[in-house]
Amino acid sequence: MSGQIFQATFGVGRWLRSKMLVCATDGVYLPQMHALIFIRERKGITMKELAHAFQVTSPSATALVDRLQGMGLVRRKHDSRNRKLVRLFITKDGEKVLRRKMAFTKQMIAGMLAGLSSGDQTTLLSLLRKVSKNCPHK
Numbered sequence: 663m664s665g666q667i668f669q670a671t672f673g674v675g676r677w678l679r680s681k682m683l684v685c686a687t688d689g690v691y692l693p694q695m696h697a698l699i700f701i702r703e704r705k706g707i708t709m710k711e712l713a714h715a716f717q718v719t720s721p722s723a724t725a726l727v728d729r730l731q732g733m734g735l736v737r738r739k740h741d742s743r744n745r746k747l748v749r750l751f752i753t754k755d756g757e758k759v760l761r762r763k764m765a766f767t768k769q770m771i772a773g774m775l776a777g778l779s780s781g782d783q784t785t786l787l788s789l790l791r792k793v794s795k796n797c798p799h800k
Contacts, residue, residue, distance in 0.1 A: 674774075678770070679692065681770050688759065689733065690733070690735070690759055690763065693726065694726065694729065694730055694735075695760070695763050696716075697712070697716070697726055697727070697730060697736075698730065698735060698736070698752060698756055698759070698760050699760065700712065700715060700716075701736055701750045701751065701752050701756075702752045702756070702757070702760065705751060705752075706739075706749040706750070706751065707749065707750050708741075708747055708748065708749060708750070709723055709724060709727065709748055709750070712726075712727070712750065727750060730756070733755075734753060734755045734756075735752065735753055735755055735756035735759055736750055736751065736752055736753060736756055737750075737751050737753055738750060739751060
């Protein structure tokens with residue numbers, strides 16, 4: 663059974679990634695989208711905190727933020743108390759891109775769930791939440 667579950671989840675994940683690539687015509691790919699969401703939710707997060715949350719090195723986080731800043735989607739601001747700290751904020755353009763991407767994602771997921779009844783969707787959500795609790799998020 664676990665092999666069948668793996669194949670099904672792998673297939674869904676592959677399909678989702680392929681659709682996200684279609685949506686990335688503006689140069690914002692899935693990792694950048696995740697970073698935008700994270701920065702929006704945690705206004706003023708530091709580069710070190712972002713690197714830790716994404717389980718990447720500081721140089722990798724810097725490269726990701728450099729790309730987003732270059733596109734005008736995030737801005738860096740030195741901390742007023744400790745100038746060594748650089749805090750991250752999403753820009754208005756970043757918010758616009760994120761809204762557009764989220765609308766596309768919602769449409770895509772609605773299409774995936776179209777063949778499921780409301781009850782099936784509720785069951786799926788419940789099961790995904792249970793599985794998610796078993797997955798390390800840190």
